[in-house]
Amino acid sequence: MVYFLQEYFFNCFTRSASIILLSLSLLLPQLSNAAIPQKHEDFPQGVSAINPGSELWREVRQRDSAVTGISQVKGVETGVLINSRGGQWARFRIENPVKYAPMVLGVVFLVLVLFYVLRGKVGIEGGLSGQMVKRFTEYECIVHWTLAIVFLFLAVTGLILLVGRPLLIPLFGKEIFSLIASASKEGHNLFGPIFLVSLLMMLFSFVKRNIYEKGDLAWLLKGGGFIGDGHVSGGFFNMGEKTWYWIVILIGLVISISGLVLVSPNFGQGRLVMEISHLVHVFGAIILTAISIGHMYMGSIGTEGSLEGMKSGYVDINWVEAHHDRWAKECHENEMVISAEEYARLQGSKPDTAMEKEA
Amino acid sequence: MASMKFYCDAERCIECNACVTACKNEHDIPWGVNRRRVVTIKDGEQGERSLSVACMHCADAPCAAVCPVDCFYTTGDGIVLHDKDICIGCGYCFYACPFGAPQFPESSAFSSRGKMDKCTFCAGGPEDDHSSEEYKKYGRNRVSEGKLPLCAEMCATKALLAGDADVLSDIYRKRVINRGASAFEWGVNQLKG
Numbered sequence: 001m002v003y004f005l006q007e008y009f010f011n012c013f014t015r016s017a018s019i020i021l022l023s024l025s026l027l028l029p030q031l032s033n034a035a036i037p038q039k040h041e042d043f044p045q046g047v048s049a050i051n052p053g054s055e056l057w058r059e060v061r062q063r064d065s066a067v068t069g070i071s072q073v074k075g076v077e078t079g080v081l082i083n084s085r086g087g088q089w090a091r092f093r094i095e096n097p098v099k100y101a102p103m104v105l106g107v108v109f110l111v112l113v114l115f116y117v118l119r120g121k122v123g124i125e126g127g128l129s130g131q132m133v134k135r136f137t138e139y140e141c142i143v144h145w146t147l148a149i150v151f152l153f154l155a156v157t158g159l160i161l162l163v164g165r166p167l168l169i170p171l172f173g174k175e176i177f178s179l180i181a182s183a184s185k186e187g188h189n190l191f192g193p194i195f196l197v198s199l200l201m202m203l204f205s206f207v208k209r210n211i212y213e214k215g216d217l218a219w220l221l222k223g224g225g226f227i228g229d230g231h232v233s234g235g236f237f238n239m240g241e242k243t244w245y246w247i248v249i250l251i252g253l254v255i256s257i258s259g260l261v262l263v264s265p266n267f268g269q270g271r272l273v274m275e276i277s278h279l280v281h282v283f284g285a286i287i288l289t290a291i292s293i294g295h296m297y298m299g300s301i302g303t304e305g306s307l308e309g310m311k312s313g314y315v316d317i318n319w320v321e322a323h324h325d326r327w328a329k330e331c332h333e334n335e336m337v338i339s340a341e342e343y344a345r346l347q348g349s350k351p352d353t354a355m356e357k358e359a
Numbered sequence: 360m361a362s363m364k365f366y367c368d369a370e371r372c373i374e375c376n377a378c379v380t381a382c383k384n385e386h387d388i389p390w391g392v393n394r395r396r397v398v399t400i401k402d403g404e405q406g407e408r409s410l411s412v413a414c415m416h417c418a419d420a421p422c423a424a425v426c427p428v429d430c431f432y433t434t435g436d437g438i439v440l441h442d443k444d445i446c447i448g449c450g451y452c453f454y455a456c457p458f459g460a461p462q463f464p465e466s467s468a469f470s471s472r473g474k475m476d477k478c479t480f481c482a483g484g485p486e487d488d489h490s491s492e493e494y495k496k497y498g499r500n501r502v503s504e505g506k507l508p509l510c511a512e513m514c515a516t517k518a519l520l521a522g523d524a525d526v527l528s529d530i531y532r533k534r535v536i537n538r539g540a541s542a543f544e545w546g547v548n549q550l551k552g
Contacts, residue, residue: 056406072376073396081398081410082457090425090455161427161449169429178445181428185447189469263470265463271454278454 076268089275097282102163108290112297122303124322130340132314133331135236141313143205147198147248150191155289157184157191162282189263196256203249209236210245215326236327244295247288255284314343361523362418362437363480363502365511366531367411370538371518374399374409378510378519382413385481385509386498392462394478395510411510411519413478414439414460422452422461436502437524438480443496448472480521481508 059067060081071078136144160168161184169177219239222232232238237245258281261269299306305319317337320328331337338346374397382388382395395413416439423431423439430445431452450472453461463472474496483500486493493500501509511521520527 056400056408060400067400069398069400070402071396071398073379073393075391075393077459078393078396079398080459081400081412083459084457086455086457087421090421090451094424165427165429174429174442174445178428178430178447182447185449185470189471264468265450265466265470265472266468274450274454 076265077270083271085275086271089279092279093282097279097286098163098166101159101282101286102167104286104290105159105293108293112294112302116297116301121301124304124316124318126318128305128316129318130343131317131337132340132343133317133320133336133338134313135309135315135320136313138313140205141310143198143201144310147195147202150195150198151288151292153191154188154195155285155292157188158282158285159289160184161188192256192259192263195252196260199249199252199256206245210242212239212242215239216242233326234324236324236330238324244291247291251284251288255281255288258284312347362525363416363522364437364524364527365413365415365480365508366520366527368518368520368531368534369408369410370534371516372397372409372411373516373518375515378411378514381509381513382478385501386479387494388476388498389464392464392476394460394462394476396459411514412458412460413510414456414480415458416480421455421457425451425455427451432485434482436480436482438482438502440479440482440484440497441475441477442485443474443476444485446474448474450475452477478508481506 056067061084067081069079069081077083161181164177164181164184168180172180213235215233215235216239219232219234224232224238224240258277261277262274262281265274299310303323305316309315309319317328317331320331376397379393379395379397383393386394388394395411397409397411399407399409401407416437418437420431420433420439422441423429423433426441427449428445428447430442431439432442433439448463448471450461450463450470452475453459453463460477462476463474464476465471465473479497479500481499481501483489483493483503484497486496488500488503499509501507506512508521511519514520520530
């Protein structure tokens with residue numbers, strides 16, 4: 001992302017530099033002409049008939065030293081006569097995110113398909129025991145799924161707005177796509193702030209367990225279990241989960257803040273602020289979406305026993321031994337492991353207690 | 360085929376804002392939307408200049424390129440128009456336009472701006488010519504009556520010109536030649552003291 005922004009600003013710079021060079025080359029012949037009549041007694045200093053306005057127009061046209069005027073029409077940047085950055089932003093958007101977002105997401109998807117075909121589901125040694133440990137409270141599960149659903153909705157609607165023109169208009173035609181895009185835009189704008197709220201809930205409810213600790217470096221050195229054989233050591237959250245958590249929080253906050261800037265044009269922010277916010281927003285969103293596809297894979301068909309943890313809040317003790325051995329010790333010490341019968345009773349009794357409450 | 364353009368002569372514009380008013384009146388434009396505006400640079404200083412700007416009907420329009428729903432089209436006369444039935448009011452055209460031409464009737468939270476509105480070169484929109492639908496969405500269609508945009512037609516100093524690009528550049532070239540001669544004379548007189 002930094003690279004793209006650098007390129008964007010570099011383009012701004014080279015363009016203005018080329019304009020200065022162009023204007024210099026236009027001035028040179030006039031300077032040499034001005035030298036000729038010096039011999040003439042009447043015109044000791046020469047006469048150069050440069051348009052008095054040319055200096056002014058050059059300043060107006062150059063974007064880095066934009067001369068701002070005034071206008072009786074009040075509004076956002078109504079005093080700016082020419083804003084050439086906008087065209088650059090538009091070109092950059094079409095040539096980079098619009099073009100590469102489907103490719104990046106497609107490549108991530110294909111890599112995961114390939115990984116699944118080659119390695120298959122990552123199982124648990126000795127299979128599932130049936131003995132369960134409570135990993136997440138109901139509140140934590142609700143926070144996770146709220147964030148997940150809002151995120152998926154925003155990712156889909158955002159992608160429709162980003163790549164709908166080249167990919168969906170040929171399928172549906174402009175009229176029908178306009179309806180889809182309009183609904184996507186309104187939905188995206190309404191659900192965006194909800195994403196920030198659920199992101200903050202995620203931040204507060206999981207932050208304590210996601211602070212990096214001593215054993216995490218060993219996890220990283222073993223490549224999270226993908227490199228070599230044998231178990232990798234992990235606590236309640238392993239190093240990969242912690243990193244994913246911090247990616248969600250940090251990129252999520254960046255997307256949320258830039259999104260809030262974009263969603264509230266009523267504060268009269270200028271076009272440059274909007275353009276930068278848009279680029280930050282779109283690159284952050286593509287990165288987060290690409291990684292989230294990996295998370296969805298590992299949380300569902302990629303690893304045996306993971307989805308159960310977020311569905312009921314309980315995980316199998318053998319799954320804990322395999323992926324979170326340090327936390328497994330704690331579970332045994334604190335006698336948190338419950339039998340299969342106890343788990344079935346707890347799961348089965350839920351509807352009963354709900355009915356009792358209603359009664 | 361003609362290529363319709365606006366040209367505003369900075370040496371003639373006197374910042375009377377009559378073009379702005381005429382445009383608002385002719386097309387019955389809502390409060391807060393200004394299809395045309397006059398920008399004054401170096402107001403009150405030496406070298407003050409004013410220019411009337413609206414949509415310049417670019418040959419390669421950035422708004423049309425960036426529009427996520429592709430609602431812009433260029434007429435046979437080179438006029439850039441848009442379809443308000445397709446526009447979703449995202450505001451990207453406003454960020455992309457060099458001249459700040461696209462306008463939005465609202466600007467409130469949740470990015471609700473309403474459908475974009477801009478100068479049509481008095482050429483209406485995709486609806487039937489002179490239909491009430493067309494008038495409601497895009498304003499008067501003068502081009503179909505063989506008339507040029509009202510802002511330029513009524514400009515008191517003939518600073519704002521509208522019409523075929525070739526004709527406009529001919530007019531402007533003549534003005535520049537005349538001015539060049541007088542500027543030269545002015546320069547000579549200055550040196551003579």
